[in-house]
Amino acid sequence: MSYYVDSVEKFRALKTKEDIIVLSVESSCDETSIAIVKNGREVLANIVSSQIEIHRRFGGVVPEVASRNHITAISNIFNEALMEAKIKKEDIDAVAVTYGAGLVGALLVGVNFAKGLAYSLNLPLIAVSHVHGHIAANYISHKQLKPPFVCLMVSGGHTALLRVEDYNKMTMLGTTVDDAIGEAFDKVARVLGLSYPGGPEIDKLAASGEAKYKFVVSKSLKGSLDFSFSGIKTEVVNFVHNATQRKEHFNPADVACSFQEAVTEELVVKAIRACKQEGIDKLVIAGGVGANSKLKEKALASGEQEGIKVYSPVLKYCTDNSAMIGAMAYYMIRDGLGLAKLDLTAKPNVPLGDSEFHD
Ligand code: KG4
Ligand code: ZN
Numbered sequence: 001m002s003y004y005v006d007s008v009e010k011f012r013a014l015k016t017k018e019d020i021i022v023l024s025v026e027s028s029c030d031e032t033s034i035a036i037v038k039n040g041r042e043v044l045a046n047i048v049s050s051q052i053e054i055h056r057r058f059g060g061v062v063p064e065v066a067s068r069n070h071i072t073a074i075s076n077i078f079n080e081a082l083m084e085a086k087i088k089k090e091d092i093d094a095v096a097v098t099y100g101a102g103l104v105g106a107l108l109v110g111v112n113f114a115k116g117l118a119y120s121l122n123l124p125l126i127a128v129s130h131v132h133g134h135i136a137a138n139y140i141s142h143k144q145l146k147p148p149f150v151c152l153m154v155s156g157g158h159t160a161l162l163r164v165e166d167y168n169k170m171t172m173l174g175t176t177v178d179d180a181i182g183e184a185f186d187k188v189a190r191v192l193g194l195s196y197p198g199g200p201e202i203d204k205l206a207a208s209g210e211a212k213y214k215f216v217v218s219k220s221l222k223g224s225l226d227f228s229f230s231g232i233k234t235e236v237v238n239f240v241h242n243a244t245q246r247k248e249h250f251n252p253a254d255v256a257c258s259f260q261e262a263v264t265e266e267l268v269v270k271a272i273r274a275c276k277q278e279g280i281d282k283l284v285i286a287g288g289v290g291a292n293s294k295l296k297e298k299a300l301a302s303g304e305q306e307g308i309k310v311y312s313p314v315l316k317y318c319t320d321n322s323a324m325i326g327a328m329a330y331y332m333i334r335d336g337l338g339l340a341k342l343d344l345t346a347k348p349n350v351p352l353g354d355s356e357f358h359d
Helices: 003-014 052-056 063-085 104-121 130-141 181-191 198-206 230-245 252-278 293-306 323-334
Strands: 021-026 031-038 042-050 094-100 125-129 149-154 159-166 169-175 282-286 309-311
Touching (some): 003 094, 021 323, 031 323, 052 063, 063 104, 094 130, 094 323, 130 149, 130 323, 149 252, 169 252, 181 198, 198 252, 198 293, 282 293, 293 309
Parallel strands (some): 094 125, 149 282, 282 309
Antiparallel strands (some): 021 031, 031 042, 159 169
């Protein structure tokens, strides 16, 4: 039988199979990761090889360098994952891969590795959106969590509020009209002379500062659930440049703290408003910026006041990893979604809503 006939048959059979073991591959940016996840929630292995140290000297991710390093790392990571999970290749039921959004050259390394693996093991290939993976990271950390919920998606590439009706059914309530929040964190960090990636550096520095500057998030979108961070980012950048030129003293920790205070307030106010508007009492935070301590603190405090339970993944599943892709793939398989062919390619952008891969 041909690979395609087999993979469709196996994919259909997985819908009702008791236990599903997914091997998942993630290479959308500067982390090469392969995980093995059982039934969407149990992580048997999650190997993450970070290139942060390599890109730090450039002050950001260099796409070509990222792709080359994924190629060097991926085979070893695959072997390591199998060893850590203590399983054999024959135990795998499906191969999942992030096909977008992200850097195309970087994504292609993971996509091609996953295609080769699926073909050689005669297994279904599941195409997973990176953003959906970030949401699913919460299923690993919170075993009882189920949709419906409102998701605040905050990463280097996305900022959005989503109504997640079911595992594979979501609608967008609001999004950024300009910069993603992670981009704003990274830019502010850079102007303060902090190293890449800037988000965690701002988080650390802000802890020793005071919110004494009144940087403001644009009021133009006050009534909507959309976001705009480019104005406040520019305000901070201009403040630092002007003060430096005039040789005026300022404490970078106060700048970091003031910026972080303003943007996390905006994110939390709109996320809580979205929950109330939708009549939903669960708020799920997803994406790298979800690791921010102030964001979590504010969301928990506001949630408690408003009777909304707030969830966010443990730190290692907030930032890029492949366990989250394996978790999402499980729920796609159960709903008969995500089966890709061997012509699967990488995409720089993927719609935030439902999966593109269905019959
Ligand atoms: O989700 P992610 O790892 O990659 C994307 O899908 O984009 O997010 C990366 C972003 C970067 O902008 C990074 O600076 C930010 O997440 N980030 C943080 C923190 N940890 C990571 N931002 C603020 N506070 C943090 N603690
Ligand atoms: Zn990410």
